[in-house]
Amino acid sequence: MGNSISMAGYTFVVEEKKEISGEDLGLLQEKLLQLNWGVQHPASGPMRLKVWVDGDEVVKVDPDIGYVLRLLEKLVEYRTWINAIVNVERACFIDNFGTMTGYSIAAEKIAGVKVPKKADYVRTILCEGGRIVSHLIGLGSFIGVLGVHTPMQWALIAREKFLDAFEVYSGQRIATASIIPGGVRYEPTGKFIEKMVTAVDFLEKEFIPRYGEVFIDNPTLKLRSRGIGVVSREKAIDLGLAGPALRASGVASDMRKDYPYAAYGELDFRVVTKEEGDAYARYLVIWEELIESAKIIRQAIEGLPEGEWRTKFPVKVPPGEAYVNVEWARGCFGFHLVSDGGTGPYRLKMRAPSFANLWAMPEMMKNVKLADVPVIFASLYMCHGDIDR
């Protein structure tokens, strides 16, 4: 408007015709290309990886987290000792029993409360149920990043059976809020035990043979995941890896065996380790732990004692602090709980295994192919809720 050129009948659209240089786009001219692997990405979940690639080679990876920060540690301070479980369990909803157990044991340590034996056994059953549920999703999503969605669908069918059992027990399928300081919240009825046995039967008789036949010795899967993201034993300890990722590097670290809690001391199970330390080894560790967990549930159901399932937990807990580690599905979960003598926790610090694995990831992603980024990411078996908390 008002331009002499346009008044003369010519139209120039300066904005539209301007050629955009490659530098603006990060394309063509620049040698390194920064890809944003997330937040809105099919495989990333609510986090972002800045991936710098040189052609097909990954040069550097920088995680950017905080998209699901819920301030769980701070929220716990506004709850009573028992109410706090609803915040603790949301560290990762997939396996919520492990975190609730850890918090409850820490609170009981400060208060000096002794839990009945039956509660210990029920906690064990629930924790292993949670571990199975979590490992099923872990298996499914590991192959899911390679473009096959069958394992996830099969895993979800097996998971439904366990969720049915949780629903019978607590009325909720996912966020169960069922383990509290002083025991467990509900009576383990016969129907719950029955449902749990059904679920374990389904897992052992249907899921494990079917899945093992197709997706365990799969040659293409081996081609993709063997020798990818290798971490040696020493390096794994240095990086502070946790859970299946640590055990896949040959470190037999399992809180259930090392510092038994709940009823794990009285049950017979094996700590799964692999020597290779690559993505495939991590996958196999998850797979074999799944089988072990089913056995633990069977033993715990057989040995379930009679008696009370809950004792009284004091409203006010004397001042003190406790540090408790539990072997959660994704690794060793640490709880540092402090009491100032009030009706609720004064401070809770959660040490999250996924967070530890996340900061070890850039080390593993040096000089790999772009296609290996999702494989390594999924093999580390991280939960986004757990990373941010």
Added chain:
Amino acid sequence: MEAWIKAIFFPGFVFLLVVFLMIFYLERKILADVHLRTGPYYVGKWGLLQTTADVFKLLQKEFIIQRRANKILFSLIPFVAFLMVAMLIAFIPFSEHSYIVSTSFDLLVVLALVTGMPPVFFYAGWASKSKYSFIGGLRVVNQMISGEIPLWLSALAAAVFYGTLNHLQIVQESSFLGFLILLPAFLIFVTSTLIVTDRPPFDIPEAEQEIVYGFLTEFGGFNYAILVLSKLVELFALYSVAVVLFLGGFKGPILPGILWFFIKVAGLYLFTFVVRASTPRIRMDHLLRFCWKVLTPVALLNLAFIILVKMFIS
């Protein structure tokens, strides 16, 4: 029937759309069966109209062109791609009388058109001016060029064996002995078809978990539907060529020829879907190594073998 009626209805444009919808439906249903799910169920009898509904949903979507994109190229590419693959169908005899054209260079034209696809898909990625699309475009060129050489060599093996490039003639001369002799060529052809049309496990150019959707990332609505349609039609055309070259086309006892043709194509599709449901995606460098160090030499050896057989037969 007049040729133009054939080109519009059967086996032309309308037929292509119906085939596209049915194959898409079949894929979802079979995948669902492997997944132990039900799959499409509510829209139409047995969910038969689900894919139609999906396509109509795409048609009514907004036509979005990215600000940086090369607008003309971006809007043109889907139609160019569709035109190129739709031409493939013209040369395929679905039965003794249902074909649009029959020349003495059928196979040559089909292979030439398939070879022309990589630039189209590369421009689709390049014109989007987006990182994921660009990487997808590079990957698709890389992959299709390495897949096309074994494709050509194995298809030419059949042409050498039957001594003609005309599809109808090939079908008429086919026999069970011919099938056995051409079996290696058939396997190479099907494998390289999967590579060329980037179907799983070779869906590297559109690896969802790495580069979102490859060169299709920025496309939406009608453009997207047309591009996906052209990829599916390309696969359908290549499978039809495989049936014509190696499986005896429309030949078969009792049932009419056209049914036999589709039974054979459906068998190949079933194989594709089961492979998709059970095989993880392989990596680009693995694929290139496989194509250039295994598939191409084997295809060359196979061609030499066919020439040897031909020498003794004639």
